[in-house]
Amino acid sequence: MDKLIRINTKTNEVVVEDLSEEMSLLGGRALTSKIIRQEVPGNCHPLGASNKLVIATGMLSGTPLANSGRISVGAKSPLTGGIKEANSGGVFSQKMAKLGLRGLVLEDKPEEKTTKVIYINKDGVQIENMPELANLGTYETSNKLFEKYGSKVGILVIGPAGENLRLAASIQFTDPKGRPARAAGRGGLGAVMGSKGIKAIVIDDKDAPRVKIADTEAFKAAAKRWAEILQKHAVTGQGLPSFGTAILINIINEAGALPTKNFRFGRFEKAADVSGEKMAELIQKRGGVVAEGCHPGCIIRCSQAYVDENGEYITSGFEYETIWALGPNTLIDNLDELAQLDRLCDDLGLDTIETGNTIAVAMEAGVLSWGDGQAAIELLKRIYDPNDYLGRIIANGSAFTGEAFGIDRVPVVKRQALPAYDPRSVKGVGVTYATSPMGADHTAGYAVCQNILKVGGDINPLKKEGNIEVSKNLQIATAAIDATGFCLFVAFAVLDTEDAMDTIAKLLSARFGKTFTVDDIVNLGINTLKDELAFNKDAGFTKAQDQLPEFFSKEPLPPHNTVWDFSIDELQAAKVN
Amino acid sequence: MLEVKCFATLQDHTPEGGKIDYRPGLTVRDVLKMLDIPEEEVKVVFVNGEYKDLDTSLQDGDRLGLFPAVGGG
Numbered sequence: 038m039d040k041l042i043r044i045n046t047k048t049n050e051v052v053v054e055d056l057s058e059e060m061s062l063l064g065g066r067a068l069t070s071k072i073i074r075q076e077v078p079g080n081c082h083p084l085g086a087s088n089k090l091v092i093a094t095g096m097l098s099g100t101p102l103a104n105s106g107r108i109s110v111g112a113k114s115p116l117t118g119g120i121k122e123a124n125s126g127g128v129f130s131q132k133m134a135k136l137g138l139r140g141l142v143l144e145d146k147p148e149e150k151t152t153k154v155i156y157i158n159k160d161g162v163q164i165e166n167m168p169e170l171a172n173l174g175t176y177e178t179s180n181k182l183f184e185k186y187g188s189k190v191g192i193l194v195i196g197p198a199g200e201n202l203r204l205a206a207s208i209q210f211t212d213p214k215g216r217p218a219r220a221a222g223r224g225g226l227g228a229v230m231g232s233k234g235i236k237a238i239v240i241d242d243k244d245a246p247r248v249k250i251a252d253t254e255a256f257k258a259a260a261k262r263w264a265e266i267l268q269k270h271a272v273t274g275q276g277l278p279s280f281g282t283a284i285l286i287n288i289i290n291e292a293g294a295l296p297t298k299n300f301r302f303g304r305f306e307k308a309a310d311v312s313g314e315k316m317a318e319l320i321q322k323r324g325g326v327v328a329e330g331c332h333p334g335c336i337i338r339c340s341q342a343y344v345d346e347n348g349e350y351i352t353s354g355f356e357y358e359t360i361w362a363l364g365p366n367t368l369i370d371n372l373d374e375l376a377q378l379d380r381l382c383d384d385l386g387l388d389t390i391e392t393g394n395t396i397a398v399a400m401e402a403g404v405l406s407w408g409d410g411q412a413a414i415e416l417l418k419r420i421y422d423p424n425d426y427l428g429r430i431i432a433n434g435s436a437f438t439g440e441a442f443g444i445d446r447v448p449v450v451k452r453q454a455l456p457a458y459d460p461r462s463v464k465g466v467g468v469t470y471a472t473s474p475m476g477a478d479h480t481a482g483y484a485v486c487q488n489i490l491k492v493g494g495d496i497n498p499l500k501k502e503g504n505i506e507v508s509k510n511l512q513i514a515t516a517a518i519d520a521t522g523f524c525l526f527v528a529f530a531v532l533d534t535e536d537a538m539d540t541i542a543k544l545l546s547a548r549f550g551k552t553f554t555v556d557d558i559v560n561l562g563i564n565t566l567k568d569e570l571a572f573n574k575d576a577g578f579t580k581a582q583d584q585l586p587e588f589f590s591k592e593p594l595p596p597h598n599t600v601w602d603f604s605i606d607e608l609q610a611a612k613v614n
Numbered sequence: 615m616l617e618v619k620c621f622a623t624l625q626d627h628t629p630e631g632g633k634i635d636y637r638p639g640l641t642v643r644d645v646l647k648m649l650d651i652p653e654e655e656v657k658v659v660f661v662n663g664e665y666k667d668l669d670t671s672l673q674d675g676d677r678l679g680l681f682p683a684v685g686g687g
Contacts, residue, residue: 271683282686287621291679293663488660
């Protein structure tokens with residue numbers, strides 16, 4: 038029976054529980070959202086003692102199955118005030134699963150600031166206060182922890198932004214090369230961890246038992262088919278390994294939906310300079326690594342090692358979203374500067390989507406000039422100083438920064454900044470931004486597939502027809518995938534492959550020794566969304582928050598000159614009930 | 615004149631200067647032939663930023679974007 042560990046961050050008391058029968062068939066987002074729904078009061082302060090930080094491995098994590106090593110982190114979000122699940126790669130999930138742990142729950146909070154490190158191995162849990170790590174970046178912290186605990190451990194860590202309770206703070210995870218470049222980025226979960234005085238969690242799976250699989254032969258057969266499905270699809274087998282996620286810059290730009298200068302235009306004239314094609318070319322020329330996985334067993338390998346002109350490593354996990362938020366959205370058009378900004382975000386422990394949007398809002402306010410990459414780098418460096426007031430404002434995200442400077446052009450839903458697709462010209466994902474319980478989140482229902490990429494269907498991105506339905510169905514499917522521990526990018530292949538859902542059902546059945554049908558998987562998604570929506574209702578959300586900022590309805594977006602034209606009442610149909 | 619951009623694995627097929635001469639009746643399929651791009655390698659075609667099929671007739675001055683299967687996010 039897999040276990041759940043509860044750690045009281047005030048008393049250091051550790052309780053190890055067997056998962057209940059209901060919980061034992063949940064993982065990832067389904068488990069984090071279930072625990073938060075059951076145990077965290079909707080109206081609590083997100084940085085107070087009643088909030089809990091829940092870390093959960095996927096249902097299939099820890100097995101040799103391709104692309105099953107993602108992890109979910111959940112809590113009440115200090116950014117949105119609603120429920121949050123943020124999903125990350127890195128090596129942590131598989132190591133945790135191999136120790137027989139499905140969930141970790143951080144509870145309560147200490148009376149005074151602490152900088153504790155939690156170390157977990159097969160023998161149990163040790164908690165140590167390490168004030169020498171206070172306010173260090175995630176790279177330096179990880180290096181010190183690898184020195185102390187050995188290079189084979191996995192680390193989950195916050196930076197100065199999380200320690201100082203900033204609303205845009207992420208939780209970073211180390212990748213197979215020991216770089217804390219993977220992020221549970223969205224919703225300020227790093228601040229929840231900071232509020233509990235935990236700087237890092239180190240997971241050591243040395244001599245850990247393997248994950249128990251109920252029917253190993255059936256699992257092996259389904260796992261083989263699963264790898265074939267991923268390798269045969271053009272996106273997961275070819276596009277993502279060759280160019281990374283930044284392959285999207287050109288296609289979203291060509292579609293007229295690349296948000297430019299804080300969502301003023303749908304095309305950026307320098308798009309080619311910050312594209313995936315350009316990145317791959319530079320990395321090859323400079324001797325970096327074009328394709329690498331964020332966790333062992335990843336066969337998609339959309340990550341990379343981006344290096345400078347001298348071949349020195351700058352960053353990895355240099356994503357489309359990151360490049361867009363910090364680049365076209367702010368008019369910064371130099372990939373090297375964008376890589377440095379990404380590195381700073383990872384080291385400070387800041388969500389790159391939120392931070393890029395915040396820099397754009399600061400540009401609106403005249404804090405720095407549009408397109409000034411060096412000024413943006415200097416601005417982010419101020420966040421290392423916990424007493425720097427401008428740094429404080431910026432690290433609190435777009436909505437807060439907009440309020441601090443009196444800016445009315447702030448692209449947020451439920452106070453979370455929008456991702457890299459203008460909702461006026463990718464209306465399906467706009468529906469997801471407006472209605473997801475997470476706030477503006479593309480991953481919650483990625484209708485870019487059907488709207489632009491023509492994977493899993495063809496729905497016009499510029500018109501309303503079909504976009505509510507596709508967003509709703511994708512929100513359900515995504516919640517289910519986020520429970521399994523699969524990387525969401527498997528969806529590209531799943532949507533286009535007839536037996537893919539059936540293969541997932543076979544994998545779950547073989548793992549748990551209980552029959553899972555495709556309907557069971559769909560219901561897992563629906564029930565997760567119900568938990569999340571119920572939590573948000575208790576937290577005070579009404580349908581009034583299910584809408585995009587006003588300027589999207591008033592300003593036509595060139596080149597298609599579309600406006601956002603869904604009413605709040607129309608949008609309610611995208612939510613499960 | 616038509617503006618033609620080829621991306622990702624198709625980028626080497628981009629015509630010189632990114633432009634080809636227009637003639638009436640030209641379709642997307644004709645352009646693929648001119649640029650020696652196998653049809654099965656093209657997943658998404660944008661004409662002036664809108665998704666179109668291979669039989670679409672082009673107009674003088676159109677902007678054509680050709681993509682293989684891509685994804686990310």
